[in-house]
Amino acid sequence: MNYIGKILPVDGYYVQLIDNTLPIDYEKSLTHLYQPLIGMQAVMLYQTLLHEIELQSSAQTHHTLMSYLSIPLDEIYEARLKLEGIGLLKTLEKNTEHQTVYVYSLIRPFSPKEFFQDAMLTQLLFHHIGKQKFDMLKSHYADEKYIEGTKDITASFHDVFDTFKPTVNHVQPAPRQQEVHGPNIETIDFSWMEQMLKQRMIPAREVLNEENRRIITQMMTLYDLASHEIEKSVLWALTDENRLDVQEFQEACHDLFKQKQSQQPIHLVEKSNTGQSSEQIDQKKPKTKEEQLIYELENISPKQLLEDLSSGNHASDQDLKVIREVMTTQGLPSPVMNVLIHYVLLQSNMKLSKAYLEKIASHWSRANLKTAKEAMVFAKKEKDRYRKTNSKQGNNSYYNKARSNEVVPEWFKERKTKKTKEVNPPNQQDLEKEKEEIAALLRQYSSSTKNNHLQG
Structure with a gap:
């Protein structure tokens, strides 16, 4: 997500604390409980703003925060959004003729005990740090400590007080407003x-x-x-x-x-369209066939990709196990893995060969590919390099395939539709058939995506 230009270095800001009291052990909460969810930079920003309250006499510029934190302004803005979303910050904006000024209203964090009483934060922390670490923190901060051999004889409310049932005309007290802290x-x-x-x-x-x-x-x-x-x-x-x-x-x-969502872990992730206008989103919509393909491979899961290529049938457990092992071993991001799966299927007559998959995955992992576009460009360059290097030697490299003049990347549209004994180059009729297959595949993606949205 590009946050450049959302705030400017010359923009001013004030800081205030909504609740004048902080939990005694709030720093423990920030370090051990909030930090796994929102990251180090967001916690640093919170603490910096908190300790600026007593020093401010007039509006500071965001140059100050850049100097304190030693990070660029777009990362400061990203950290601010995380604090707002998790319920630790409320931001007000005032535009004047000469300057934009923000009021950063800090919301007190939960104490460790209060944190574990919040169902959503508790579940998020569990999924982020795992059961062993979670149980250790919960036992240390939240569980009641009892002396062995004692029993609880504390009187309950109903043991001490009587209550009455209100009549129909009884005026109900106004509902208590929701506390301002906690996830927003x-x-x-x-x-x-x-x-x-x-x-x-x-x-x-x-x-x-x-x-x-x-x-x-x-x-x-x-x-x-x-x-x-x-x-x-x-x-x-x-x-x-x-x-x-x-x-x-x-x-x-x-x-x-x-x-x-058997393949999706629970983690806090940033929304892809946060802070973007409709015009910016429209500009990023895929226009060409290649852009459409990249968009689909960036946003689809490996499981959904296999099902789409199987005309909506469920992906086999064996194929999913192979993909999971390769992704875990080689550390490939999901979009890169999608490109790899598609490449191997199209080159192996729609068979998912584990050995073939691992061979290319190890190469792509060393290249540190992060996006589907990077993987597609890299695959094309490698194919061209191997073709030029080994054309005279007849080396049968896994990147050395026939060239095509289509806009869509070569490896994506090539399919083994001919018998291995055929050596003649493809004629115009075969190329037209390949174009139709690509168009049908893109329509299949589009239909699958629409159906998923409707079902959601």
């Missing part, structure tokens, strides 16, 4: 769930209390679940007393996510 996510309309619970004679008010609404909203956002999937998880997690078991609900949401 949009609230959802629960009317559909209230109706569902009432139809099943389940007390909606008790199930959808304020805390449960917050947790349901977080899990819906975290796992990208549809309304019917959230309903299913809620019903699964209800106890015999019609109370929502939060732990059971979180596990049900996670299980539904795994069923839908």
Whole structure:
């Protein structure tokens, strides 16, 4: 994502702390709990802004932050967005005739104990650092410590106090506003769930209390679940007393996510279109066949690619295992792996040869390829180099294939449609057939992508 120009070095800023008190152990939270989620630069920016409050007498320019942090301004802007999204910063903007000034309102971080009471942050941390490290941190910061041999005899609220049932005309107190700290996510309309619970004679008010609404909203956002999937998880997690078991609900949401996205880990990733105008997005839309192909290979998963090339059939477990092993061993990004899969399939009569895959993967891994476009350009250059070097020697290199004049990369459109004994060059009719195959493949991608959007 390109953030250059979002803020300028001469733009001014003030800093304020929304809540004047910070948890005593807030630095432990920032270091051990928030940093795995938002990264070191975002935590550095937060602490820098926090300690500038007592020093500021007038608006500072962003030159100051660049000097403090020793990082370019686009990275500062990226770190700011992460703080805003995770719920640690609120930004206000004021445009004057001479300067743009920002007000950075810092929101206090959770204490370690409060952090582990937030369902969404807890789940995110678990997926980022793994079970062993998560259990160690949770045990250290959140779990209650009891002396061996003792029992808890603390009186409960109902042991001490009596309550009364309000009448119909009783005025309900105004609902407490949602706390400003925590992940900054949009609230959802629960009317559909209230109706569902009432139809099943389940007390909606008790199930959808304020805390449960917050947790349901977080899990819906975290796992990208549809309304019917959230309903299913809620019903699964209800106890015999019609109370929502939060732990059971979180596990049900996670299980539904795994069923839908078995190949995708839960991690915080930046949205690709953050801060872009519609004109900027339109300019980046693929126009040529080659750009369309690159776009698809950049945005599709290896599993979906195999299914698309199999006319929508499920990818075999064996093929997925081979791809997973190669990606893990060679450390290839998903877009590069897509190019490699496509290349090997088209060169091997749609057979996924593990040996062939590993041979080229090791080469591409050493070249440190990151994008589908880089992989396609690299493959084409290597083919040309091997062809020129070995044409006279007749070396049968894995890059040495016949040349074509199509705009789409040569390796992408070549297919072994002829018998191995044929040595004549392709005629015009064969080239036209290849063009039709490429066009059909692109239509297949487009149709698959549209169907995925509709299903989502």
